[in-house]
Amino acid sequence: MTPSFSLAVTGSGGAGVMTAGQLLLDAAALAGRYGLMARSFGPQIRGGEAAALLRLADRPVESPDDRYDLLVALDWGNIERFADELPLAADALVVADPGHGAVPAVIAAQTGRLIEVPLTALAREIPGGRPNMVALGLTACLAGLPAAAVETRVRRALARHGTDSVTAAIACLDAGRQAAAAHRRARLPVSGDESTADPTTALDRWVLNGNEATGFGALAAGVRFCAAYPITPATEILEWLAGRLPSVGGRLVQAEDELASINMCIGAAYGGVPALTATSGPGLSLMIESLGLAVAAEIPLVVANVMRGGPSTGIPTKSEQTDLNIAVYGLHGEAPHVVVAPTGIADCAPTAAWAVTLAEALQTPVILLSDQALGQTRTIADPPATALPAARRTAFVPGPTDPPTAYRRYAHTPDGVSPMSCPGMPGGQYTADGLTHTTSGVPSTRAEDHVGQLDKRRRKLEHHDYGARWGEVHGDGALAIITWGSATHPAREACDRAAADGLSVRLIALRLLSPLPVAQLEAALAGVRACMIVEHSHTGQFYRHLRAWAELPRPTLAWHRPGPLPLRPGEILEALHHLQAQQEVAA
Amino acid sequence: MTPSFSLAVTGSGGAGVMTAGQLLLDAAALAGRYGLMARSFGPQIRGGEAAALLRLADRPVESPDDRYDLLVALDWGNIERFADELPLAADALVVADPGHGAVPAVIAAQTGRLIEVPLTALAREIPGGRPNMVALGLTACLAGLPAAAVETRVRRALARHGTDSVTAAIACLDAGRQAAAAHRRARLPVSGDESTADPTTALDRWVLNGNEATGFGALAAGVRFCAAYPITPATEILEWLAGRLPSVGGRLVQAEDELASINMCIGAAYGGVPALTATSGPGLSLMIESLGLAVAAEIPLVVANVMRGGPSTGIPTKSEQTDLNIAVYGLHGEAPHVVVAPTGIADCAPTAAWAVTLAEALQTPVILLSDQALGQTRTIADPPATALPAARRTAFVPGPTDPPTAYRRYAHTPDGVSPMSCPGMPGGQYTADGLTHTTSGVPSTRAEDHVGQLDKRRRKLEHHDYGARWGEVHGDGALAIITWGSATHPAREACDRAAADGLSVRLIALRLLSPLPVAQLEAALAGVRACMIVEHSHTGQFYRHLRAWAELPRPTLAWHRPGPLPLRPGEILEALHHLQAQQEVAA
Amino acid sequence: MNATVVLRPKDYKSATKPVWCPGCGDFGVLNALTKALAGLALAPERVAVVSGIGCSSRLPAYTSVYGFHGVHGRALPVATGLAVARPDLTVIATGGDGDGFSIGGNHFLHACRRNARLTYLVMDNAVYGMTKGQASPTSAADWAGSKLTPDGPGIAPFRPLEIALSAGAGFIARGFSGDPNGLARLLAEAIEYPGFAFLQVLSPCITYRPEQLEYKALVSAGFEPLADRNAAFRRLLTDDGFTTGLLYRAPVSAGGSAPAPADLTDETATLAELAGEFTAARLRGAADHES
Amino acid sequence: MNATVVLRPKDYKSATKPVWCPGCGDFGVLNALTKALAGLALAPERVAVVSGIGCSSRLPAYTSVYGFHGVHGRALPVATGLAVARPDLTVIATGGDGDGFSIGGNHFLHACRRNARLTYLVMDNAVYGMTKGQASPTSAADWAGSKLTPDGPGIAPFRPLEIALSAGAGFIARGFSGDPNGLARLLAEAIEYPGFAFLQVLSPCITYRPEQLEYKALVSAGFEPLADRNAAFRRLLTDDGFTTGLLYRAPVSAGGSAPAPADLTDETATLAELAGEFTAARLRGAADHES
Ligand SMILES: Cc1ncc(C[n+]2csc(CCOP(=O)(O)OP(=O)(O)O)c2C)c(N)n1
């Protein structure tokens, strides 16, 4: 069980909720803490109500907790919009500004610990003061963050606004801290004011969201071309790459639509330049036909698909794991390709890098399934322990030039991977084709060519050694959870809590979703008597996918629910206890 | 076991192979026979080699046989292209024109029964004579068709070319028949020259291909709008509708692409007019995003997807059952919709009509999965025994006009189907939306709205009474085949042959593919000890789909292979015997 | 609704509160639309507004007529299907410059050619508002306000009026959201045009393009309606992008012909006849020559 | 290939036999292309021909250069990605009128704007040859030769040159497959243009549009190259659709600017720097102010 402190800062548009939250997280990083911050907004395009949702801890943490320990409301504008997302602990503290009226019933009903702090009035006493800075000082104090860390961060962040701004902000922080002091909670689950963390290591830690991490991982592995069409919640990957690709000799093109972006990537990759595009469900749908082309013509590329609530336009700003079906089964014809998913925010970088290496090694499209919760939640994480993998393509080496046309682009090889030429290589000329073709790439309708190429393309995926990255296995209980993606951390925390209750639960989190690593999975399940499949979906797409390919323990419980609310450890733990109780009755 | 006669007519472009084949099938219909004819072409856009592939019988027949009894070659142009598709029976007769050179090895190796008939020379003796008409007379005679039927058909077909043409053709038929007489086969599995069929009934039979039947079924059920973008092998559905829709008050629009065609259908259906479009894999891929919109906004419509070899552009002129995955699982988010498939060519009409009624009843998109083998094979079939079903939508009935905005388009109802208004109905105004919405259609990001609408949309599909059309069950053996679509007839013939060998095999052919009718399927499997899944695919998409949702007997054998060659009864029978042998060993 | 009731603009508004930023130009478009509909006294249930995805595409839900909020870029085909299947309705397609000219560009081209009877109103703010401010086809080559194109898109902006004219549209106009009355008049004319009517509306995004607040000073009502296509082309050669009014109004169906309306009455007798064409009897000519 | 070897047109042809109907106009285009490449003495391995789907789109496989036969309508984005990522290559996109103007219309619009360095050659036969003869965007409104539109498409044909000009293309020409030498010259000029060059080629479909055999009598080499966009517009106002030659050649990068070439050398030092921006140290300004 991770000792941690969860808090929310809420308020109307313009109140500066997100600034306060972000500075708080940054300060926690400087103080050697770990933590994460999610953002939630009302429906207004801009200027609507907002909530910064944080969790701070002394150990790496990527799952939201079940309930919030602290709610700081800059005002009450449309707070009922966030009520679902803001379950308060029974003993949660609510800090409210009496200047903004009575505590709304949805909040008041949840806790009795309410303190009133005149944030606005306090800020008004300071020339240039802002209530959100008062709230920051107060919140940091209640969360047990050292004042110095907050000050350092704020000084740096406001430096470009001039000394007056900085002075005003520091005064606000002080005012907030003093207001908090009187109400400092007795039991603080995180360590005290003075962090014990090694400051050098702490300063090396990464503070980033999954979208940035994805962009970085892709670039590190060798991506040098990106075609972009913006879509929430994937745009940050594209924007991050747009700013960095030119500095490593790469290029980004803004496309007219996703049909163009995927085909631009195909063109670049055909030209030998590793390529990636990022999108979300609606955009992925538009790429489907061309992904099939990339399969048939054996073009490597990566699509980072950042899932959001579906179907159709759905809920663009909320998370769900419901593009698994389209990612794995969405192509027409028999179109084997690879689908991988990071198991957390920090894991986005190595898994994106791995996706690029798989695409290049297997000459096939790879879909990287991230989601809004991973992509847009900011976390403090240890940097990758090992260097990120770098891509390598099996390249064509010109043979004797006589006869010059002997190159067989789609030659049958034992592992199904054929050396790939690209324009510029003399003697490597061929025509890449989405029509059924011979080993030379010439269109064919013959059974032997069709079956031969289908076999070859399946073979290269099935025979590949995916190594240890296929998944993570933790523990060795006879009860197991199988999960993936952003469900991994909540599930893992549920396992940790179960262990604290004396129940040993094995956690298996898959990174390789397709081709499903059946042998590895079944080996990881050895000795498991009952199993639970955990995912963030309405119908259990992951469960069906596992059933289709693997033998699962009996009983296997499919546990899932859709967005927009995030999965929380407590509900998974509850399901685990339910499964265990069933098991005991049966035994 | 169906007593039948299979024959092929082959020749270069311009030789008139298809004309001869078509007239032969038509004559068989007039003679009270049943039968079918498939067409095969070389890669040339036009003027390349061609093969007309027929099977004639006294009972309805929709599966190709294992081997051909007769091959009539007008010439030998590129015959090796067809060798795979033309397995000859050990005692097959090959008729060749000695004027076109020696019999190629691929053919000569297969049979010893070769007769030489100078088709070209015989035709040259007749003013205006053509070798293909000589071949027609000869083939009809060898196939045991009454000369009168052939003559009647040829007279009618050539009438518009004038008397001379008719006279020449009749003379050619005679010459062909005389040439055949000497070589008339002793054992003819179909009845003799004089058909015993009731001529009145025979003349009521339908001679059509699956694409025409699909167009007709859709129109009969109420489709009055079609948006079209041509694609092989679906174009004939669109062309058939283009010619007929105006006469029933409907409209067809040629769209700029499939993104437009599917959205035009959505517009028409939103406007209350039942709509359909037809396409194949590449086009279906482009429709995926908008199909998700139709799910979320609850718009009824039908996409007739005529499958061809995949992936990507694949083999447009050959059949495969490999768009099952995309049809069932291809949409992003949780997007429940309906997928149905005809079990044969004649079944295309009622199943297309059923698809329209399901779409309208459930206010959701329905994908009708046909394939090239069903769509482009012409058959002689009994007309539907019962009237085709007609569509009915649960329409909005205006309530009291005060307050006027009380209409809730997406109201929760016990069966999940909400009354649907359409423009023109006062008081029924709403905004259809692909965003997560309230029961009124107003965009929402709230958990209760999201889950409520997800539940409702799943409920309407799960609670619907699909009636008897969900599938066909034949026999009650302890060994079963589960199959679908164009694999049904070959599988059924394999079961018939197994029965003749004393092995009783149950056949279960599904029409409802999604939502999978698990209860009906499991009931149909009662008493089954071993099972075989038969499909025309490379990786067993249907098998995986069944595994994902249903409990299958153990053992279950997944038997499948991809195109371009059609599935034949003999190979399925062989697999059945193999399964049975395994069973006996195990027992 | 009772036909004798006089409807005011506000009767065409719904109770749903727009998600738009305070000051967004799209408010002016909504006002102009409701004014135009009231001016034409169209029964709300006989009007349908169809859109794609974007801030601007949220408009249908803010009206009291039938609405359709589809997917990104596909407003025009939905509107076309509706207009062809239901020629009795007034159909208006709408959305943003990204929706209409970027992802939806192909439908724009072909809708201009097809000339179905519908109005297409594009709220042009030269930006993707909804996704937080990326360059759209109408953004200037050197507009460097987006992280996705930090040095600007670097390519020539899309010219909606020229493209519409080249593609064959018969009614082409430009309006400004800051002038709801003028816009309402243009819209009314567009709605009454018996074919495809295209209306580009300059509609500032005050959040991601605050400089567009200056549009008010830049626009001028300079177009004089032309009926000659070549004259309209010549006029556009000197267009500054801020001239408003009706540029071109082709004599009806000059630019193509709208598909003829569907008659939606069932003719089941015909259905039986259609089945007849499949019968074997037809193959011997019986149906034609005998009986 | 050795650079000193002189390549003849036939060296740019592959051994694969075209699937085209005998007499198809596309043979002439293939000949013109190989002539142009030989004339420019381009090494085959430094040329890539990218196409969509259709009879015409089969062309790449009939050449000995690098080829890409993609999906229907997407030749231009593939070619754009290749040209941007590999500016050292000569990139030619090609296909039919259906591929380029119907399903691919949006990419055509935006490729004209984007002005990447590539040539786009459309074999226009005013029909969908591959799918057996349906109307394409360039078919006449009254062409009733398809079962899909038995009374003709009934809408105004697409005007490729006008659209290209409106959309911002800098090089616009029309050729005829029946004149392979003239076409080869035009193509060579297009290939050498340092931006997006568009070439409409009238290429008869003798199977589904046998009347196009008359093209020979209808075409005339009437265009005089213009460098002024407005002048080109005026010239098009009297275009009969059969005038061939170079219509318009903008001074380089007048119509937009091609994306700058990528430098594909790895700079791993920079990569470490990029990682640095994620560190907590940056949050206190250490990286900037200290050490
Ligand atoms: C297929 C798809 N791609 C991308 C998006 C993301 N998206 C939503 S709105 C939008 C652009 C909106 O720009 P515009 O049409 O100009 O509307 P505005 O917001 O400026 O009014 C984009 C790219 C999407 N919803 N669907």
Ligand SMILES: Cc1ncc(C[n+]2csc(CCOP(=O)(O)OP(=O)(O)O)c2C)c(N)n1
């Ligand atoms: C997505 C998709 N839709 C439809 C088709 C079917 N199709 C193949 S080629 C073609 C049209 C070809 O016309 P054009 O580009 O003019 O080429 P042509 O054959 O006339 O040279 C169509 C519609 C396809 N392959 N893919």
Ligand code: SF4
């Ligand atoms: S972001 Fe721009 S376009 Fe969108 S609502 Fe705000 S002002 Fe309007």
Ligand code: SF4
């Ligand atoms: S169908 Fe037409 S375009 Fe296609 S190959 Fe034949 S002549 Fe050429």
Ligand SMILES: [Mg+2]
């Ligand atoms: Mg915009």
Ligand SMILES: [Mg+2]
């Ligand atoms: Mg064409």
